[in-house]
Amino acid sequence: MNIEELSEVVVRFSGDSGDGMQLAGNIFSTISATVGNSISTFPDYPADIRAPQGSLTGVSGFQVHIGADKVYTPGDLCDVLVAMNAAALKTQLKYAKSNATIIIDTDSFGPKDLEKAQFQSEDYLGEMGIDHDRVISCPLTTMVKECLADTGMDNKAVMKCRNMFALGLVCWLFDRDLNIAFNFLRGKFAKKPNIAEANIRVIQAGYDYGHNTHSSAHNVYRIETKDKVAGRYMDITGNKATAYGFIAAAEKAGLKLYLGSYPITPATDVLHELSKHKSLGVITVQCEDEIAGCASSLGASFAGALAVTSTSGPGICLKSEAMNLAVIMELPLVVLDVQRGGPATGLPTKSEQTDLLQVLFGRNGDSPMPVMAAFSPTDCFDAAYEASKIALEHMTPVVLLTDAYIANGSGAFRLPDLCEYPDINPPYVPEEMKGTWTPYMRKENGTRYWAVAGREGFEHILGGLEKDDKTGAISTNPENHDLMTRKRQAKIDAIPVPDIVVEGDKDDAELLIVGFGGTYGHLRAAMDQMRAEGKKVALAQFRYINPLPANAAEVLTRYPNVVVAEQNMGQLAGWLRMKVDGFCPAQYNEVKGQPFKVADLVKAFYAIIKK
Amino acid sequence: MAYSAQDFKKGQPRWCPGCGDHFFLANLHKAMAEIGVAPHDIAVISGIGCSSRLPHYMATYGMNTIHGRAAAIATGCKVANPRLSVWQISGDGDGLAIGGNHFIHANRRNIDLNMILLNNRIYGLTKGQYSPTSPRGFVSKSSPYGTVEDPFRPAELCFGARGHFFARAVATDAPGTVDILKAAYNHKGSSVCEILQNCVIFNDGCHASVYDKKERAKNAIYVKHGQPLVFGENNEYGIVQEGFGLKIVEIGKDGITMDDILVHDAHCKDNTLQLKLAMMGDGDGFPVALGVIRDVEAPTYNDAVEAQIEEVKAQKKYHSFAELLETNDIWEVHN
Numbered sequence: 001m002n003i004e005e006l007s008e009v010v011v012r013f014s015g016d017s018g019d020g021m022q023l024a025g026n027i028f029s030t031i032s033a034t035v036g037n038s039i040s041t042f043p044d045y046p047a048d049i050r051a052p053q054g055s056l057t058g059v060s061g062f063q064v065h066i067g068a069d070k071v072y073t074p075g076d077l078c079d080v081l082v083a084m085n086a087a088a089l090k091t092q093l094k095y096a097k098s099n100a101t102i103i104i105d106t107d108s109f110g111p112k113d114l115e116k117a118q119f120q121s122e123d124y125l126g127e128m129g130i131d132h133d134r135v136i137s138c139p140l141t142t143m144v145k146e147c148l149a150d151t152g153m154d155n156k157a158v159m160k161c162r163n164m165f166a167l168g169l170v171c172w173l174f175d176r177d178l179n180i181a182f183n184f185l186r187g188k189f190a191k192k193p194n195i196a197e198a199n200i201r202v203i204q205a206g207y208d209y210g211h212n213t214h215s216s217a218h219n220v221y222r223i224e225t226k227d228k229v230a231g232r233y234m235d236i237t238g239n240k241a242t243a244y245g246f247i248a249a250a251e252k253a254g255l256k257l258y259l260g261s262y263p264i265t266p267a268t269d270v271l272h273e274l275s276k277h278k279s280l281g282v283i284t285v286q287c288e289d290e291i292a293g294c295a296s297s298l299g300a301s302f303a304g305a306l307a308v309t310s311t312s313g314p315g316i317c318l319k320s321e322a323m324n325l326a327v328i329m330e331l332p333l334v335v336l337d338v339q340r341g342g343p344a345t346g347l348p349t350k351s352e353q354t355d356l357l358q359v360l361f362g363r364n365g366d367s368p369m370p371v372m373a374a375f376s377p378t379d380c381f382d383a384a385y386e387a388s389k390i391a392l393e394h395m396t397p398v399v400l401l402t403d404a405y406i407a408n409g410s411g412a413f414r415l416p417d418l419c420e421y422p423d424i425n426p427p428y429v430p431e432e433m434k435g436t437w438t439p440y441m442r443k444e445n446g447t448r449y450w451a452v453a454g455r456e457g458f459e460h461i462l463g464g465l466e467k468d469d470k471t472g473a474i475s476t477n478p479e480n481h482d483l484m485t486r487k488r489q490a491k492i493d494a495i496p497v498p499d500i501v502v503e504g505d506k507d508d509a510e511l512l513i514v515g516f517g518g519t520y521g522h523l524r525a526a527m528d529q530m531r532a533e534g535k536k537v538a539l540a541q542f543r544y545i546n547p548l549p550a551n552a553a554e555v556l557t558r559y560p561n562v563v564v565a566e567q568n569m570g571q572l573a574g575w576l577r578m579k580v581d582g583f584c585p586a587q588y589n590e591v592k593g594q595p596f597k598v599a600d601l602v603k604a605f606y607a608i609i610k611k
Numbered sequence: 612m613a614y615s616a617q618d619f620k621k622g623q624p625r626w627c628p629g630c631g632d633h634f635f636l637a638n639l640h641k642a643m644a645e646i647g648v649a650p651h652d653i654a655v656i657s658g659i660g661c662s663s664r665l666p667h668y669m670a671t672y673g674m675n676t677i678h679g680r681a682a683a684i685a686t687g688c689k690v691a692n693p694r695l696s697v698w699q700i701s702g703d704g705d706g707l708a709i710g711g712n713h714f715i716h717a718n719r720r721n722i723d724l725n726m727i728l729l730n731n732r733i734y735g736l737t738k739g740q741y742s743p744t745s746p747r748g749f750v751s752k753s754s755p756y757g758t759v760e761d762p763f764r765p766a767e768l769c770f771g772a773r774g775h776f777f778a779r780a781v782a783t784d785a786p787g788t789v790d791i792l793k794a795a796y797n798h799k800g801s802s803v804c805e806i807l808q809n810c811v812i813f814n815d816g817c818h819a820s821v822y823d824k825k826e827r828a829k830n831a832i833y834v835k836h837g838q839p840l841v842f843g844e845n846n847e848y849g850i851v852q853e854g855f856g857l858k859i860v861e862i863g864k865d866g867i868t869m870d871d872i873l874v875h876d877a878h879c880k881d882n883t884l885q886l887k888l889a890m891m892g893d894g895d896g897f898p899v900a901l902g903v904i905r906d907v908e909a910p911t912y913n914d915a916v917e918a919q920i921e922e923v924k925a926q927k928k929y930h931s932f933a934e935l936l937e938t939n940d941i942w943e944v945h946n
Contacts, residue, residue, distance in 0.1 A: 034942040184940065234939040244935070251932045258691050278920045279927035280935060283690055285916075288716035292683035295676070295713075299656070299687030302674060303695060307687070322684075325677050415936050453672040453688065454695055456651040461666050463675030464659070473622070474667065 003175075006223050008067035010075030011170060013163075014092040015084025016053055017046055017060040020163035024082075025062025026410075027167055030235050031180045032066040033412040037223055039235070040065045040377075040521065041410045042074035042595060047265075047349045054108075054116040059091045066174075068223050072376075072521035072528075074409060076597040080173065082166045084108060084140075086117035086124060093128055102130060103169060105140035105162065138209065140165050147205040148198055157195075161202040168206020175222050178207055229414065236413040238377035238406040238518075239266075242310075242336060243273035245384025247280060248416070250306040252385075253392055253424035258300035259284045260293040261310045265348045266404040267338035270310040294319035294335065301331040302462070304452035306388055310336040312404075313355045314345065316362065324363040326397035327488065329462040330440075330448050332426065333397040334387050335359075338407045341593040350593025351405035353517060356571040359399040360546060366485050368492040370394070371546040373401040373517025378411045383543070385421060392426040394495050395447050401545075403567075405595045406518040426450050429458060439472035440484070446491035497544035499551040504531060509538035511609050512559040514585065516542040516572050519596060523565055526601035535609065545575065553580045563588055563608050565601060614647055616640035621670040631782035631808030632662050635729060638785050639665075639698075642792035648696045655698045656685040658705035661736045662729035662808070665700045679710030682717040685724050693723070693913045696796065703730045703744040707763050711743070715772035721800040722912040725792070728765055728803060729782070731810040732817045739813035751813070766889030766904065769803045770882050776802035777889060778903040781821050782809070787833065787901055794903045800911045807899075820892070821899050832898040834888060836906065839872040842898050849873070850888075850897075857887050859897065877906040 011028065013021040022043050033039045044061040051058030065075035081096040083089035085108035096102065109124060119127055125135060144165050148158045171178055182200050189196035236244070250257035261271040261284065275284045283305070287293040294309045301307035311319060316337050326333045339355045341347025359371050370390055374383035380402055387400040429437055429449035434457040442448050451458035460472060468475035469483055502512070504527050511530075515523045520541045530537045540555050542548070556562060556576060564573040565588035573587050586608045590596060619640045626632045643653065653671035657663035659678035666673030672695075676684050685699040699717075706714050706728050717724055733751065734740040740753035744765065748757040769777045776798045778791035788806065795802035807818040816822075820830040832842035832850070840850040841862065849872035851860050860867045879885065885905040892899030929935050 030940065034940075036942075036944045187940065230945055232941050232943050234936070234941050236939075244932075247935065248932045256691060258687065260687055277935065278923035279930055280932070281920055281924075283916060283920070285686070285690060287683065287686075288712050291680060292686070292713055292716070295680040295683035296687030296690070298676075299674075299684035299689075300691035301687075302654070302672075302684075303688045303692035305691040307691075321677050322680060325680075329674070415941065418932055453654050454652060454692055456649065459651050459670055459672050461669070461673040461675060463666070463673075464677050465675065 003222060007069065008065065008071060009080070009174065009223060010063060010065045010078040011080045011082070012061055012063040012078035012092060012095055013082045013166065014059055014061040014088040015082070015163070016087070017051065017058050018053065019060070019084045020160060021060050021062050021084070024163040024167040025064055027181050027184055028170060028176070029064040029066070029410065030184055031171065031176045032064070032223070033233065033235050034180045035177065037066040038069065038071045039410070039412055040071045040074045042405065043408045045349055047347070054085055054087055054113055056087050056091055056117060059088050061092055061095070063095070066223055072525045073595065073598060076599050080170065082170065084162065084166065086113040086119060089124065089128065090117045090119065093130070099134065101134050101136065101173070103136045103138065103166060105166075106137050107139050107141035136169070138169070143205060143209065144202055147202055151194070151198055153198060161199055164199045164202040165206035168203035169210045171203070172207045172210030178203060231414045233412045233414055235410050236378060237269070237408060237410040238374065238380040238402055239269035239338065239408070240273050241378055241380035241413060242374070242384045242400070242402060242407070243270050245381040246274070246306070246308050246334070246388060247277060247282065248381070248418055248421065249385045249388030249424060251280070252418060252421060253306055253388070253426065256305040257282045257308065258297060258305040259308045259310060260287050260295070260297035260300065261285070262287050262290045262293045262315065264290070264312045264315050266340055266407050267310045267312045267315070267336065269407070270336060270338070290315040290318035291322060294322035297333055298322055298326050298329070298331060301326070301333050302453050304454070306392060307332065308334045308336060310338070312338050312340045313342050313358065316355060316358055320363050323369065323397050324365065324367050325464050327363070327367045327369060328464055328466070330395045330488070331462070332391040332395055332450075334384070334391050335397055335399045336384070337399055337401050339401060339403040341591070347593040349404065351403045351518070351567065351595060352591055352593060353401075353403060353519070353567040354571065354591065355401065356516070356545065356568065356575065359401065360575065366489065368489045369546065370396060370398045370492055370495055371401065372398070372544050373542065374406060375517060375520035375541060375543065376411060377406050377409045378413045380406065381413065381416065389422065389424045390495060392424055393447070394491065395427065395450060396492065401517055403518040428452070434458065438470065440467055440469055442487070446487060446494050493547050495547055497547060497549050500540050500542060500549040500555055502538050502540050502555055503527070504538040505536040506538050509536045509559050511535070511537050511561040511563065511605060512556070513537065513539045513605065514542070514556065514562060514564045514572070514576070515539075515566060516545055519565065519567060522596035522598055522601060525598045526605060529598060529602050530605060537605070542572065545572070548579055552576070556580050556583050556585075561608055562586065563605060565596070567591060567596070612647070612649065614644045616644045619643045619650060619670050620668065622668050624668050625664065626661060627812055629811040630661070631731060631806070631810070632665065632729065634782040635788065635806050635808060636665060636668055638782070638788035639792060641785065642789045645789065646793060646796050652694065653696045653698065654685070654688050655700060656681050656688060657700035658710055659736070660702040660705045660734070662702040663700060663705055679705055679708070680713065681705065682710060682713035682724065682726065686717060686720070686722050689722055689724060689913050690916055693917060696725070697723070698725045698727065700727050700729070702735070703728065703732060703742045704734045707765065707768065708743045715768065718769055718772035718774035718801050718803065720912040721775055721909055723799055724801050725795045726801060726803045727806060729806045729808045730765060731808045731814055733810050733814035735810050735813055764890060764893070765803065765805045766886065770886050770889070770905070774803055775800050775905065775907045775909045777805070777885070777905045778802070779805045779807065779889070779899075779901050781807045781818065781827065781901065783822060784827065784901070791903055794906060798906055799914070800909055821901070830892070830898055831901050834875045834877070834900050834902040834904055836875055836877040836903065839869060839874050840888070841872060852884070857891070857897070877903050880907055
């Protein structure tokens with residue numbers, strides 16, 4: 001048997017949405033991360049709750065990219081494809097490299113399965129043009145049944161373990177330590193030890209199958225990690241990291257954390273995660289609608305909590321009036337928008353960056369609001385912390401943009417030490433201002449003071465009507481409205497945000513790639529590839545979109561070629577053109593609901609340089 | 612510390628002269644003085660509409676927010692700081708049309724809000740369109756030929772949403788209004804107070820049958836828990852149960868004595884008879900019921916939220932962010 005050293009590998013688990021592919025993929029990525037590999041994962045699941053079994057629309061996938069060096073994306077195409085049934089093979093082959101190893105359960109390629117998957121003949125490999133040599137054909141279901149024959153488990157329970165056989169086989173292929181998987185399963189099924197043991201037995205059987213038959217694959221692969229950053233790590237999805245960021249910020253600020261939310265894909269996991277942590281005092285209210293999610297959070301903010309509302313694009317549409325109320329009342333509020341495909345219901349489980357202009361402008365009146373975007377699953381933690389800090393310290397609603405891709409994807413997260421994070425100091429009205437204070441008095445940076453309801457001597461009224469700058473009473477005075485509008489704008493403009501960091505060939509790049517938020521990994525990987533091929537390329541990925549970093553204009557106009565690459569029809573490009581005189585970039589736009597493909601980016605970027 | 616109505620007053624109300632909101636505001640100031648909660652521990656939260664201007668005339672914490680959302684905003688405020696006494700002010704349009712969803716859910720959750728519904732059966736601030744409480748056939752600027760839809764009756768909506776407290780008063784009736792406001796404060800959980808209020812400009816006389824004291828004596832019944840349901844200028848009439856419904860009887864006539872009269876039970880969990888009382892007076896020959904119609908104890912949302920947090924704190928071993936991190940599967944990478 002040939003053991004081959006690899007620097008990186010991409011594995012895609014696919015099967016029916018009931019086949020447990022997400023779990024198998026998760027365990028595999030955890031095992032890989034535990035031995036120090038860099039990981040990036042991408043679950044790709046259908047919007048239907050449960051499409052008909054074996055159908056083409058019911059296929060669920062989980063892709064994991066593991067690398068010896070840092071990996072930035074889940075990978076364009078996989079090196080190993082696990083296809084648990086005929087429909088999975090049919091729909092997922094397009095995500096596999098032409099020389100990928102393919103693992104199939106031959107028991108799920110019967111005449112009915114083939115018919116449901118719309119194959120024309122029994123020669124499904126031939127139809128798909130797959131070379132038999134690269135297929136590990138294995139009667140997986142039969143073996144799982146045999147393996148568990150003496151357990152007394154019913155057929156349904158036995159079938160649920162099929163994913164573990166595939167996992168065991170993949171673990172053999174990549175020489176992974178099964179004990180990590182065993183511990184994971186014992187933890188997950190702590191209350192059902194017999195289920196845990198059945199799963200463990202099946203993983204072992206899958207591993208042994210590979211080992212004993214040496215299978216029909218040519219190689220076993222090893223991925224040794226280089227350049228490790230020492231520390232303690234956990235696997236974390238973007239949504240979980242976001243929830244953790246809010247918890248950390250509330251603790252740092254010494255405030256209660258309040259989440260008002262309404263279930264919506266793909267943001268709901270934030271509600272799920274925060275609902276678990278009542279032992280930290282977290283309050284989650286599952287509201288009657290999106291509007292109440294935002295409105296109740298604003299009420300909680302008035303009462304002195306770190307108030308957060310979480311949603312996706314359609315929810316922002318509904319929350320926008322209450323978000324605007326937060327603008328004029330100048331109360332802290334974090335609005336999390338986990339972007340998905342639109343418009344309207346659009347592609348609920350898929351990823352886009354199409355809410356940028358909505359969150360910047362989708363409100364009546366001049367309504368400036370800070371907007372920032374997280375780069376990666378693990379970066380969601382820092383981004384949520386920073387969004388909370390800005391909201392609390394500058395008395396403003398803040399929009400934090402993530403997207404379905406980074407929200408559901410995961411990465412290895414180095415456990416943060418809160419002591420290393422900056423303090424959060426809300427501008428509480430000083431006690432000595434009692435008697436002279438009015439609601440719209442401002443600090444030097446333009447931020448108004450926060451008098452939390454319940455504090456004696458600072459009773460006041462806020463509201464949606466324009467207020468007099470001096471007295472805080474309702475005012476329709478034209479000069480005052482003009483003044484207040486300018487003050488609200490100036491307050492946001494004055495929020496200090498770090499300069500944008502240019503990566504790559506920052507001094508002499510012939511092409512600057514510009515993006516924002518969750519496309520960081522793909523744009524970075526595209527840049528790395530082009531540089532490895534001898535091109536001078538740089539990347540400026542925007543995290544702070546409103547206000548823009550002070551050096552934005554200078555950076556954007558420094559290079560001979562600039563391309564703004566985003567998963568929409570040009571929203572960031574438009575915003576930057578509005579903000580930077582004479583800025584006229586090339587654009588790369590894609591709205592397929594899927595993450596970028598590095599290969600597509602590289603091809604497009606070469607075309608720009610050659611022009 | 613003792614408070615006077617003056618301690619809760621602020622500013623000069625801008626409502627039309629004679630508007631029912633003036634009367635209600637004065638009664639609210641008075642009730643708050645009697646309740647005795649400090650102004651800084653009170654939050655008065657309104658939506659949009661004539662009556663929603665009210666927080667501006669309170670020396671408490673307050674928010675005059677956006678149309679329909681007062682109940683939702685008040686919910687967050689109360690849950691985040693249960694120590695605050697939270698009062699939600701809405702009109703019939705704000706509370707039952709655009710804010711109808713929040714109204715029913717606040718009642719369903721039984722969050723400890725005092726929800727005041729100032730019902731003048733018209734949109735006043737937008738100058739005279741029919742509201743969700745305007746009667747069928749009502750002629751207004753937006754229904755010049757009369758409406759072709761039935762109104763909500765607030766009590767029915769409250770009860771349908773599993774509300775545990777419903778009371779009604781006429782804005783001009785100071786003792787009646789102060790009484791129900793105090794009862795609403797003392798009730799733990801969502802409490803709906805329907806205030807019958809006249810719009811002198813766009814719907815004058817909408818509550819004429821009960822608006823002044825003299826008419827009220829004839830056309831209203833003050834219900835009080837544990838007291839027989841009697842009314843009339845000399846309490847000569849009473850209400851008895853007959854079949855599935857209620858009936859008016861004359862005491863002393865046909866052998867009817869006080870012992871035959873139905874005794875009000877606001878604490879009865881079954882709301883059947885309370886609903887019948889609340890629905891009286893809609894042109895059906897019955898008097899309009901005023902006072903506390905339903906007042907039933909039940910677990911409140913805010914208490915339950917707090918209790919659950921304490922319970923889980925006692926159960927779980929992690930109480931800080933650093934401890935939370937340790938609950939995950941962690942691996943160590945060495946150089």
